[in-house]
Amino acid sequence: MFIENYYQLVYKDIMTSKEKLRKAGLRPTKQRMIIANILLDGINRHFTAENLQDEINSSGNSMSIATVYNCLKKFRNCGLIKQIETSKDTAVFDTNTHQHHHFLNEETGELIDIEDDEINLKSLPKIPQGYFNNGVEVLIKLKKQD
Amino acid sequence: MFIENYYQLVYKDIMTSKEKLRKAGLRPTKQRMIIANILLDGINRHFTAENLQDEINSSGNSMSIATVYNCLKKFRNCGLIKQIETSKDTAVFDTNTHQHHHFLNEETGELIDIEDDEINLKSLPKIPQGYFNNGVEVLIKLKKQD
DNA sequence: CAAGTAGTTTAGAATGATTTTAAAGTGAAA
DNA sequence: TTTCACTTTAAAATCATTCTAAACTACTTG
Structure with a gap:
């Protein structure tokens, strides 16, 4: 527990979203930074594309659902997030990689x-x-x- | 291997499709018997709704895709088949229960x-x-x- | 810093799997 | 045989996701 919190703190504070994206090989666009700010805080979370768009909206930002899907695919393919293997009718992602x-x-x-x-x-x-x-x-x- | 073959033989021959359906609590309709004849032969197989409809067609029968989905859901809910947990875009079923x-x-x-x-x-x-x-x-x- | 280019975003259309609808059909109980 | 609940069906609807193609933008090179 102590170590987890420490890890989250470090992970959250040591690198900016821009740096995390670059390190993952992704061009840090405005939209990807918005998503990275929401997802990459070291806290474990399950979410769908729709969940994420809701969070984007409540953070005062907005973006096309196509962009949400594009970003999720990119983030998943470079290992920033994971997609959970279930037969649910909607894709579920996980920030715990x-x-x-x-x-x-x-x-x-x-x-x-x-x-x-x-x-x-x-x-x-x-x-x-x-x-x-x-x-x-x-x-x-x-x-x-x- | 010997035991598996023996099992398949018995499973295939001892009960008719009609009996298997009844035992599972399903009314043995013409369409369900067609599907049971294809699926419940004791052989392990992965398939999608579309795969199954193709098999139905090549067996000289035919049925609405809605019926295929209805039957798959019923068969799955009473344990005659299983749905595999994967995040593929199409549901995959398994005759190995x-x-x-x-x-x-x-x-x-x-x-x-x-x-x-x-x-x-x-x-x-x-x-x-x-x-x-x-x-x-x-x-x-x-x-x-x- | 300016211009070029490859990569990205977008709204809206398209796709594809699955479900719904509502009307016609059918198995089984009495 | 009649009855009724359950099933099948074609077609329409739904819903998640992807595609399209035009506008935009981050980075590279000069």
């Missing part, structure tokens, strides 16, 4: 984080020839009792 | 089965109060080397 896992409440669709070290993935199968393991995602589906 | 896992080829979108016993899920986190574990799905994302 470290390997971790989720509970999925099957009734509500809610996703709850599980830290990587809470799951013991001892034996994994042999990775197919010519490929490498680019991340493991565990989903534990939850149903209400009774 | 036992707990198992997948490799996801991130370049092609291809899904490859992993048997449950190939992954050692020793420690799982505490399930939230009032819920129970309704299935664990592990996804190993693959990328091409180099």
Whole structure:
């Protein structure tokens, strides 16, 4: 907990959004900086494109939904955010880019984080020839009792 | 392998599609029997709604795409098939209803089965109060080397 | 700093998967 | 056999996401 807070502080303060974007290989446009300011504060969050546009709007800014989608794809492709693997009808993104896992409440669709070290993935199968393991995602589906 | 074949044989032959549907609590309509004949042969398969409609057509039958979707939802809800948790733009279903896992080829979108016993899920986190574990799905994302 | 260019944003149209609608059809119970 | 709830259907509707192509803007080079 202490370390997490420390990390968030450092992450938040040491680099400007402009620097974070450049480091990720993205041209720091006005729109990307607005989004980076919202998303890249070191706090773990799940969100959809629509959620994000709402946040952009409540921050006093605005931008085309096409730009929101463009940015999310760019941010995801260069690893600034992650897309969660679920069969929900809307894409869900995650600001936590470290390997971790989720509970999925099957009734509500809610996703709850599980830290990587809470799951013991001892034996994994042999990775197919010519490929490498680019991340493991565990989903534990939850149903209400009774 | 021997056991699997034996199982498939039994599963295929012991119950008619009509009986399987009834056992699952579904009224055995003409359309559901056509689909059950295609899907419930004990062979593990991944497919989309469109894939299935193609198979229906090549079997000499035909049905509305709305019916295909209706049936898939019913079959899934009563456990005759499973929907795979991935963020692909099209829903992917699986005739293997036992707990198992997948490799996801991130370049092609291809899904490859992993048997449950190939992954050692020793420690799982505490399930939230009032819920129970309704299935664990592990996804190993693959990328091409180099 | 000026001009050029590649990359970006945008509104609106287009796409594609899935769902809805409402009317006609059908399985099963009595 | 009648009845009724459930199912199927074609077509329209919906909804998330992508495309289009024109206007804009960040960076490079001179």
